[in-house]
Amino acid sequence: MIRRNTIPFGPQHPVLPEPIQLRLVMEDEKIIEALPAIGYIHRGLEKIAEKKDFIQDVYLAERICGICSFMHSQNYCQGIESLMNLTVPDRGRYLRTIWAEIHRVHSHLLALGLLADSFGFENLFMQLWRTREIILDIMEQTAGGRVMLGTCCIGGVRKDISSAQATVVLRQLDQVQKECDEILPALLNDYSVKQRTVGVGVLPRDKAHELGAVGPVARASGIGMDYREQGYAAYPDLGFKKVVETAGDCYARTLVRVKEIAESIRMARLALEKAPQGPIAVPFKGNPTGEVLARIEQPRGELNFYIKGNGTRNLERFRVRTPTFANLPPLLHMLTGCQLADVPVIALSIDPCISCTER
Amino acid sequence: MATMLSNIMKNLGRKAATRLYPFEKRELPTTTRGHLDIEIDKCIFCGACQKRCPTNAINVTRDPKTWAVNHYACIVCGYCVEVCPKDCLLLRNEHLPQP
Numbered sequence: 001m002i003r004r005n006t007i008p009f010g011p012q013h014p015v016l017p018e019p020i021q022l023r024l025v026m027e028d029e030k031i032i033e034a035l036p037a038i039g040y041i042h043r044g045l046e047k048i049a050e051k052k053d054f055i056q057d058v059y060l061a062e063r064i065c066g067i068c069s070f071m072h073s074q075n076y077c078q079g080i081e082s083l084m085n086l087t088v089p090d091r092g093r094y095l096r097t098i099w100a101e102i103h104r105v106h107s108h109l110l111a112l113g114l115l116a117d118s119f120g121f122e123n124l125f126m127q128l129w130r131t132r133e134i135i136l137d138i139m140e141q142t143a144g145g146r147v148m149l150g151t152c153c154i155g156g157v158r159k160d161i162s163s164a165q166a167t168v169v170l171r172q173l174d175q176v177q178k179e180c181d182e183i184l185p186a187l188l189n190d191y192s193v194k195q196r197t198v199g200v201g202v203l204p205r206d207k208a209h210e211l212g213a214v215g216p217v218a219r220a221s222g223i224g225m226d227y228r229e230q231g232y233a234a235y236p237d238l239g240f241k242k243v244v245e246t247a248g249d250c251y252a253r254t255l256v257r258v259k260e261i262a263e264s265i266r267m268a269r270l271a272l273e274k275a276p277q278g279p280i281a282v283p284f285k286g287n288p289t290g291e292v293l294a295r296i297e298q299p300r301g302e303l304n305f306y307i308k309g310n311g312t313r314n315l316e317r318f319r320v321r322t323p324t325f326a327n328l329p330p331l332l333h334m335l336t337g338c339q340l341a342d343v344p345v346i347a348l349s350i351d352p353c354i355s356c357t358e359r
Numbered sequence: 360m361a362t363m364l365s366n367i368m369k370n371l372g373r374k375a376a377t378r379l380y381p382f383e384k385r386e387l388p389t390t391t392r393g394h395l396d397i398e399i400d401k402c403i404f405c406g407a408c409q410k411r412c413p414t415n416a417i418n419v420t421r422d423p424k425t426w427a428v429n430h431y432a433c434i435v436c437g438y439c440v441e442v443c444p445k446d447c448l449l450l451r452n453e454h455l456p457q458p
Contacts, residue, residue: 056413059436127366130376137388144392144450150436158441186363 002027007340011040015118015344018354022347026340034335036328038358045359049318054080054288057315058153061305064320065356066147067110070103071298072356073152078232079294079307080154086284090234092156094275097234099142099149099157101268105176106135106147107299108257108264111351112187115254118344119196124187131179138172141165156281166272173272177265184258197251201334201346204248213330214323215301216260217350220245220252227297237274238267250349257351260299287311298323300351322356391452392435395428401447402426408439408448430455 005026011019019040025033061076062069113128136146143149151159208221226242228235243259245252288309301323308317327350406419416432440448
């Protein structure tokens with residue numbers, strides 16, 4: 001009988017952007033069992049949210065994640081708006097969609113770059129991040145921050161995009177599209193990349209459903225689940241089309257992200273062109289009362305906020321369920337039975353965001 | 360393989376994507392939220408900014424009249440700029456130099 005060894009993968013590991021430990025029980029080079037250990041970066045954000053007033057919590061919610069920050073604040077604002085029966089003006093809805101989709105492109109480019117880095121394709125990693133730099137410039141020009149936009153507020157948005165800025169952004173999005181068309185085929189068609197991703201970390205559709213996978217992980221396994229279909233913000237007006245693949249392996253997850261980049265750029269462009277004139281936010285009075293489960297589609301999957309207000313300025317409860325938390329059980333299933341050398345690729349194919357997961 | 364090779368050839372003919380920092384510095388957009396500043400002559404020391412600040416970075420006292428911001432705690436969100444009744448707070452686009 002082969003002796004079993006346990007290898008700690010993380011919390012500090014060259015391919016892991018954030019601290020999580022995967023304890024890998026090995027038989028030779030094969031993984032028999034994978035156990036996660038989280039808790040390295042817990043910040044107690046849910047408790048802080050109860051101490052701050054509900055308007056200050058918009059900035060706090062934005063800082064749950066350092067990559068998809070805008071969508072956290074958008075989800076929080078949408079939750080509070082539904083508690084206070086506020087209707088966001090049309091221009092506010094469009095601007096939210098523009099920033100959210102630009103954020104999705106930046107997040108997917110980051111994830112694909114890290115994936116390329118995980119199998120040692122440094123050149124591709126650098127080029128993808130070079131393209132991402134244009135997106136960061138767009139965000140800095142329109143919102144003032146390169147990642148923390150701080151533009152979402154309860155009732156709408158705080159900043160407008162002028163027509164002059166919109167022209168520049170459209171030109172920059174053209175550039176992003178051009179660079180993506182050049183570089184992404186290298187990721188999809190390269191022989192070495194396919195050797196490392198095709199058929200690796202397969203998650204069948206029934207297992208994805210059973211283990212509660214969300215986002216690109218679920219969509220790559222054939223589950224057509226995208227909350228943008230339900231039609232929040234300006235998505236109903238933009239003809240959103242979800243991307244679904246069926247193979248369920250690392251390559252399918254990469255393909256979903258690549259196709260989503262194109263779809264997000266298309267929607268951001270359309271929203272910039274179609275955005276109606278008018279107010280960007282609606283004023284409000286009073287405090288939120290009641291409870292709501294706010295949902296939104298993030299780059300990594302569906303994000304849930306449970307918000308409970310009691311009529312005071314402080315929330316009674318603020319609970320965060322991030323997509324990476326839902327994608328951890330599928331990750332453990334994918335790791336079981338795979339080779340040790342494939343662990344970085346599989347772990348990064350779910351695009352883990354541990355800071356969000358631990359709040 | 361050929362797709363990556365063509366990219367590499369294109370990159371050889373392009374100018375560098377990076378700049379020679381610190382000799383050549385990036386020009387910041389006017390919209391960048393660099394750091395918080397105050398035009399102290401206009402300030403009435405009402406304390407609205409201190410009350411609203413999400414990170415308690417601002418400290419205002421009425422007697423003696425002082426206004427101070429802890430730049431390490433400030434997240435440059437601009438909420439104080441919005442609530443200031445005298446419009447004396449402003450966000451400058453350059454980042455503060457390291458002390």
